[in-house]
Amino acid sequence: MQRVGSFRFLYEGERWEWSDEVAALHGYEPGEVTPTTELLIGHKHPDDRVHFEAMLAEMLTHHAPFSSRHRIIDTQGRVRPVAVIAHSITDPSGECIGTEGFYLDLTESVDASVREQLDDHVQSFRTSRGSIEQAKGMLMLMYSVSAERAIDVLKWRSQEVNVKVRDVAESLIAESVASLQIPDHTRRQFDNIVLRASSGSRVD
Structure with missing residues (x-):
């Protein structure tokens, strides 16, 4: 499915x-x-x-x-x-x-055949993984979804506009960088996360 x-x-x-x-x-x-x-x-x-x-x-x-x-x-x-x-x-x-x-x-109980299809799909992206991985991470963060669901979104959009997934990913990244404005308070929160990364301290 x-x-x-x-x-x-x-x-x-x-x-x-x-x-x-x-x-x-x-x-x-x-x-x-x-x-x-x-x-x-x-x-x-x-x-x-x-x-x-x-x-x-x-x-x-x-x-x-x-x-x-x-x-x-x-x-x-x-x-x-x-x-x-x-x-x-x-x-x-x-x-x-x-x-x-x-x-x-968002159902996570994906059967073996679907997992195999997803694995094959991810494998085909290896030569252009950089931009796709970046776009996938952005989707995971923005929508709080798994890596598999983020790949599904990129694949769906690729089929909708009939272009390569890599092109969809690169467009998503470019548009986001050009258009999205990160609020100052969110940036400050992220600053703290970066500075505390791997320190063992929890950010409240």
Whole structure:
């Protein structure tokens, strides 16, 4: 089973679109159902449903991107933790008309065949490991995911735009360096971590 799949939500008419991978994540065959808000709510873990509905209301009211970390329950009753990462869609005039992005399955019980596929995939990156490892580390830090899930994100984006994973990694690094602003308090916290590294002292 693929661990990353894309989705799109258009505000007008509350229209959802999802890839075959996201359908499978919820337990459906490709084309078996048409995703709706009600269907998605029904798949949320009961403890996460209120948060999801509040986030949905925020998205519809303020046109905020649909990004979240929660649990879904598939058609077989299996609980799957997921991260949903998205950005806004705008029309030619610049008006925000929806949000799109991807689901990342955070379930760590990966079977042997998937592990083998991931191992093969990582092996193919060895000649360009530098930038990919750096991008992977950035994804792990930003989204608090494992190395395997970070590689899944890079692989998914590579397939979406039909370019090499190395190119995706290099673009991610360049855009992050050019665009991201690190708050001073975060930088100071990291300064302390660097200065205390391997000293045995814990940073509170």
